[in-house]
């Protein structure tokens with residue numbers, strides 16, 4: 001029976017029951033209409049029984065459906081928890097990778113500033129000895145000539161002419177080293193945007209630059225990095241998460257290059273309300289079979305211990321959260337281009353006016 005007719009019938013069931021009783025009573029009262037009346041009453045009663053049974057069955061079915069739905073919801077909650085754990089573990093993996101790169105980048109300037117301080121310490125001792133010798137001149141005045149000669153000899157022995165030049169070189173070099181350390185720390189802060197895990201208007205170029213500096217150690221031996229930046233408006237986004245996307249794409253690009261190659265970072269405005277960020281490499285490329293699987297969690301072609309296979313799946317979910325998409329072009333043997341397309345202001349997030357960019 002049509003579901004609407006069945007619902008109507010169920011609503012009419014009490015009326016049917018009354019009608020059946022009325023028809024039976026009338027049939028008993030009017031002997032000539034008895035067979036027809038009883039037949040009608042019987043038909044109504046059968047309908048009543050059938051529909052009541054159907055109604056009971058439907059209630060049981062609906063209860064089963066509701067239980068099923070609840071079970072599905074619980075499953076979804078568990079899946080979401082597992083997904084969050086996955087994101088967390090990827091974060092840990094990328095933090096580990098990042099920490100190693102940053103440690104290396106910091107090690108270099110800190111190493112030479114430390115060594116320069118050792119040399120400066122020696123220079124200061126020599127200078128103090130020269131100053132002491134200079135202060136002794138004229139006491140007693142009779143020995144002035146001998147004292148001058150001793151001072152000249154000391155200056156020659158300690159290579160005062162060289163010391164005088166080198167001391168300023170060392171100070172200049174150390175200041176430059178410390179400025180590099182300061183810049184790396186600033187980049188780290190920009191990259192992670194500590195405490196700013198909120199939607200905000202952000203400059204994607206600044207995010208890409210900071211990320212690039214963070215992964216520089218990974219790239220510098222193999223890649224010539226070319227920045228082809230267009231005019232980008234501020235984008236309403238979770239910038240620390242987008243930085244993770246850029247990091248994954250840049251590290252993948254570098255890992256795809258075997259000995260020496262090029263990585264181009266291209267940014268463009270797309271129409272009125274989208275922007276694109278491309279990371280193109282001249283690496284190994286991706287086979288057609290693998291191309292279908294690269295966004296799957298745990299899919300990796302890298303040796304055990306090198307890749308977890310979570311970089312692109314994480315990037316995919318971050319871009320999805322921004323209502324954007326990722327496109328890939330790849331030619332095995334020639335290279336790969338990943339293109340991240342993002343809305344300037346995702347419809348789901350409600351941005352304040354763009355003037356509020358920090």
Ligand SMILES: Nc1ncnc2c1ncn2[C@@H]1O[C@H](COP(=O)(O)OP(=O)(O)OP(=O)(O)O)[C@@H](O)[C@H]1O
Nearest residue numbers: 252253256294300301302307308309310311312336
């Ligand atoms: N630029 C690229 N060139 C060639 N292959 C790539 C490139 N980017 C990704 N791939 C392929 O996609 C796979 C999955 O990438 P994904 O970033 O998800 O994981 P991974 O790099 O293997 O490991 P992880 O990022 O967790 O360290 C890679 O193992 C590689 O085979």
Ligand SMILES: [Mg+2]
Nearest residue numbers: 248252311312
């Ligand atoms: Mg990766």
